[in-house]
Amino acid sequence: MKQTFAVAIGGAAGQGVATPGDIFAKIFSRRGLSLNAYNAYQSIIRGGHTLLTIRTGPEPVTNMGDRIDLLIPLNQDTMDRHLKLLRSGAACIFNADTIKPGEAADGVQLCPLPVSELADITRNKVAQNTLAMGAGLHMMGVGFAPLEEALREQFRKKGEAVVAENVGVARAGYDYAAAHFTSFPNPLPKTEKRYAVLSGNIAMAMGGAAAGVKFYCAYPMSPSTGVLHWMAAHARKAGIMVRQVEDEIGVINMAIGAAHAGVRSMCATSGGGFALMSEGLGMSAMIETPVVVINCQRAGPSTGVPTKTEQGDLWQMLGAAFGDYPRAIVAPLDIADCFKVIPEMFNLVDRFQCPGLVLCDLLLSEGRLGVDPKDMDFSPAINRGELILPLDGKEANGNGASAGVATNGGYKRYKFTESGISPRAVPGVPGHTHTVATDEHMEDGVLISDEFTNPIKRRAMMEKRMRKVTGIEAAVPLPTLWEPREADVTLIGWGSTKGVIEEACDILNEEGISANQLQIRWLVPLHGEAILELLKNARHTIIVENNYSGQFARYLRSETSFVPDGNIRKYDGEPFMPHHIVEAVKEQLAGKTHLSVPMHEIMV
Amino acid sequence: MATGVQRATQLTVADLKGKVDPDWCPGCGDFGVLAAIQKALVELQIPNHNVVAISGIGCSSNLPGFINTYGMHTLHGRALAVATGLKLANHELTVLVTGGDGDGFGIGGNHFVHTMRRNVDLLYIVMDNQIYGLTTGQTSPTSRIGMKTKSMPFGNIEAPVNPISLALAAGATFVARGFSGDQKHLTELIKQGIEHKGFSFLDVFSPCVTYNHDNTYQWYRPRVKKLEDDSAYDASDWPMAMEKSLLWGEEIPIGRFFERTDVPSLHAAEPVLNEGPLVRLDPRVPADAARGFIEELM
Numbered sequence: 001m002k003q004t005f006a007v008a009i010g011g012a013a014g015q016g017v018a019t020p021g022d023i024f025a026k027i028f029s030r031r032g033l034s035l036n037a038y039n040a041y042q043s044i045i046r047g048g049h050t051l052l053t054i055r056t057g058p059e060p061v062t063n064m065g066d067r068i069d070l071l072i073p074l075n076q077d078t079m080d081r082h083l084k085l086l087r088s089g090a091a092c093i094f095n096a097d098t099i100k101p102g103e104a105a106d107g108v109q110l111c112p113l114p115v116s117e118l119a120d121i122t123r124n125k126v127a128q129n130t131l132a133m134g135a136g137l138h139m140m141g142v143g144f145a146p147l148e149e150a151l152r153e154q155f156r157k158k159g160e161a162v163v164a165e166n167v168g169v170a171r172a173g174y175d176y177a178a179a180h181f182t183s184f185p186n187p188l189p190k191t192e193k194r195y196a197v198l199s200g201n202i203a204m205a206m207g208g209a210a211a212g213v214k215f216y217c218a219y220p221m222s223p224s225t226g227v228l229h230w231m232a233a234h235a236r237k238a239g240i241m242v243r244q245v246e247d248e249i250g251v252i253n254m255a256i257g258a259a260h261a262g263v264r265s266m267c268a269t270s271g272g273g274f275a276l277m278s279e280g281l282g283m284s285a286m287i288e289t290p291v292v293v294i295n296c297q298r299a300g301p302s303t304g305v306p307t308k309t310e311q312g313d314l315w316q317m318l319g320a321a322f323g324d325y326p327r328a329i330v331a332p333l334d335i336a337d338c339f340k341v342i343p344e345m346f347n348l349v350d351r352f353q354c355p356g357l358v359l360c361d362l363l364l365s366e367g368r369l370g371v372d373p374k375d376m377d378f379s380p381a382i383n384r385g386e387l388i389l390p391l392d393g394k395e396a397n398g399n400g401a402s403a404g405v406a407t408n409g410g411y412k413r414y415k416f417t418e419s420g421i422s423p424r425a426v427p428g429v430p431g432h433t434h435t436v437a438t439d440e441h442m443e444d445g446v447l448i449s450d451e452f453t454n455p456i457k458r459r460a461m462m463e464k465r466m467r468k469v470t471g472i473e474a475a476v477p478l479p480t481l482w483e484p485r486e487a488d489v490t491l492i493g494w495g496s497t498k499g500v501i502e503e504a505c506d507i508l509n510e511e512g513i514s515a516n517q518l519q520i521r522w523l524v525p526l527h528g529e530a531i532l533e534l535l536k537n538a539r540h541t542i543i544v545e546n547n548y549s550g551q552f553a554r555y556l557r558s559e560t561s562f563v564p565d566g567n568i569r570k571y572d573g574e575p576f577m578p579h580h581i582v583e584a585v586k587e588q589l590a591g592k593t594h595l596s597v598p599m600h601e602i603m604v
Numbered sequence: 605m606a607t608g609v610q611r612a613t614q615l616t617v618a619d620l621k622g623k624v625d626p627d628w629c630p631g632c633g634d635f636g637v638l639a640a641i642q643k644a645l646v647e648l649q650i651p652n653h654n655v656v657a658i659s660g661i662g663c664s665s666n667l668p669g670f671i672n673t674y675g676m677h678t679l680h681g682r683a684l685a686v687a688t689g690l691k692l693a694n695h696e697l698t699v700l701v702t703g704g705d706g707d708g709f710g711i712g713g714n715h716f717v718h719t720m721r722r723n724v725d726l727l728y729i730v731m732d733n734q735i736y737g738l739t740t741g742q743t744s745p746t747s748r749i750g751m752k753t754k755s756m757p758f759g760n761i762e763a764p765v766n767p768i769s770l771a772l773a774a775g776a777t778f779v780a781r782g783f784s785g786d787q788k789h790l791t792e793l794i795k796q797g798i799e800h801k802g803f804s805f806l807d808v809f810s811p812c813v814t815y816n817h818d819n820t821y822q823w824y825r826p827r828v829k830k831l832e833d834d835s836a837y838d839a840s841d842w843p844m845a846m847e848k849s850l851l852w853g854e855e856i857p858i859g860r861f862f863e864r865t866d867v868p869s870l871h872a873a874e875p876v877l878n879e880g881p882l883v884r885l886d887p888r889v890p891a892d893a894a895r896g897f898i899e900e901l902m
Binding site for chain 1: 694896901902
């Protein structure tokens with residue numbers, strides 16, 4: 001078992017859960033520890049219940065895990081909901097003035113803080129939070145200096161008096177714990193590694209900047225809004241035009257307009273906004289102007305549960321916009337991958353002049369992960385494909401595109417080629433004037449839709465566009481089956497479930513059930529033949545996904561006729577925890593069921 | 605709008621002839637609008653590779669196919685959104701958005717309002733025939749009360765939108781109305797609209813000879829009165845423009861209702877474009893900026 005430590009902070013929205021969370025994350029990552037943070041919250045600005053879980057350890061931590069080691073309830077509600085989750089060895093630090101503990105399991109240490117004795121609560125409204133941080137860090141065996149440093153950074157803008165006040169309160173909590181509470185047996189380790197802590201949304205935004213995105217626009221929608229926030233805050237330094245648009249229909253059309261002028265253009269939304277964008281995707285495909293759209297899935301249908309995660313939009317993505325057209329769909333596997341996938345997708349869609357869809361979800365978008373800065377490459381290869389830009393040759397331009405040269409009027413935007421890819425000149429290039437149309441058209445762009453429809457020409461143009469699919473398939477890496485090669489059970493997942501399935505496999509292997517994993521990243525193209533080859537000797541296959549109907553299972557079956565031995569699904573809005581998968585695998589291997597729907601024990 | 609660089613050889617109307625001839629019904633008002641656009645571009649001598657004509661869907665939205673500039677024939681109602689993105693990515697281009705009243709005021713109404721308040725530097729020409737033509741004759745947002753169409757056979761009971769008042773209220777910085785039956789006047793308005801640095805709205809009465817038997821050339825001709833002929837009219841006076849925009853009936857004003865030049869256009873207000881059009885920039889983030897982005901997360 002990996003050595004990890006999880007701290008959970010809970011309270012009402014507005015009680016200040018975020019700040020201690022940020023400070024813990026900073027202290028852990030600066031000790032060279034990996035971390036994963038997941039915030040269970042609701043669509044409310046004040047009130048409700050929020051539970052932030054930060055799990056850390058010296059080896060990569062990929063998910064929230066199964067165990068809370070330290071619970072910090074900021075109100076009675078949090079105590080009532082979660083104290084019962086604590087197991088022997090765990091501790092709970094709480095404000096003894098306002099919160100009554102309930103029945104705790106044997107071996108759980110209750111740590112009441114006499115808050116009004118330790119701090120002036122009339123002056124400091126969040127004194128209980130700061131005291132608890134100090135106490136908690138002492139119990140974890142972390143010195144006071146890192147906390148003092150983090151508090152200084154946190155409150156620097158508010159002036160030295162506020163800094164001193166908070167450092168003093170934290171110190172009181174730290175010292176009180178030293179005198180009254182038993183520390184955890186293993187102090188938090190330290191390593192020489194260094195991590196940046198970021199959300200999937202920030203990772204995708206930064207990945208966009210690295211990919212050379214020059215235009216980003218969006219309409220705010222949870223859980224995608226973090227991409228907009230990073231882009232807006234860093235627009236000027238990164239040289240990116242960032243616009244907030246009136247609706248998602250405007251977003252996709254504006255993004256395509258910018259792309260059509262020759263820049264890399266991106267937008268992000270969630271399922272509802274994506275639904276509004278679908279007609280625009282068809283335009284991107286028809287006029288062959290590439291655009292990248294991110295869908296951060298949340299629990300649907302309709303408004304659904306805006307602050308909860310799900311993998312429920314796969315079929316919407318597969319079927320978005322009417323008609324057949326080439327598209328690419330990728331589901332990033334973790335937060336570091338959220339960064340990497342964006343330049344990859346841009347190179348693909350620039351080469352093949354079609355829409356590219358990134359299927360993320362709330363778990364990655366709003367979760368946080370410690371990422372090795374080396375995994376954030378701001379100089380990835382940029383391949384803009386057969387693009388002709390209005391450059392006069394003087395620009396120091398890393399576009400990898402050619403400058404326009406005059407033709408004798410013979411330019412055909414949709415020239416028939418073997419690959420289906422036609423050189424793309426953008427407005428402003430002399431000698432290449434043409435009109436692109438969402439109507440069906442001929443090689444020169446002239447419509448064949450209205451006055452003279454023509455089945456032979458229509459067929460030829462349809463086949464030209466669809467020939468690009470072959471190239472896209474060849475350009476995308478094949479899926480791989482992770483070790484061990486031979487296993488009692490093969491777990492198949494896609495996108496964000498990578499980390500939790502990986503940990504479930506580790507646990508199963510330790511418990512004597514050999515397990516391996518096939519995690520699908522590229523959904524379109526799927527490489528069905530390769531998947532069948534990987535699975536042909538599998539003894540028992542189970543598809544794990546975060547939705548009701550088994551959207552990926554149905555998709556895999558439709559593409560390959562493959563039917564797994566069982567399914568594990570979850571659609572309560574919360575992500576899988578490793579034990580959900582482990583227990584489900586055991587009951588399925590015992591022949592009890594073919595479909596497991598684990599119960600989420602944490603009430604959030 | 606930016607008028608681009610003069611080129612050595614003279615641009616002629618023949619240079620602007622599209623690959624195919626218009627497929628509009630004989631007598632359609634849109635012929636006059638196309639001709640006026642071509643004349644205006646020739647008079648302004650804007651190289652055709654620096655012009656982009658962008659439309660939505662509808663009879664009039666076929667226009668980009670009939671003119672030899674760059675063109676985009678986009679989705680129903682979405683031309684202004686597409687045009688905004690394109691202009692922001694390369695603000696050296698002269699952007700003309702062309703379409704109909706259903707496209708612009710019906711399905712595209714939301715983008716119409718927001719593009720005006722943003723003051724995007726483009727000329728938006730609506731060929732307003734008060735009817736849906738390509739779908740064979742239904743009521744449009746500018747159809748008058750009482751007008752009988754296939755979708756309202758007993759007469760329209762919904763009040764029409766007033767595009768001029770709406771544009772003035774939404775903050776358009778250039779608002780004008782033309783008549784397809786008056787080429788010379790229309791060409792002049794198009795030139796003014798192109799040269800205006802900001803959002804220019806030009807609503808053009810462009811009669812549908814097939815489906816609208818109420819608002820014909822004959823109906824318009826005696827009614828339209830040029831604002832330019834009224835020496836007391838001041839196009840910098842917004843309340844005066846708003847009052848004039850409400851006139852309808854025996855006298856219908858055409859011409860430049862309003863213009864202000866003190867509001868920066870969207871691209872001029874955005875410092876990210878200080879280095880030049882985005883399409884010309886190196887897409888790479890400078891190394892020190894990239895380092896800074898990562899360091900703030902540590």
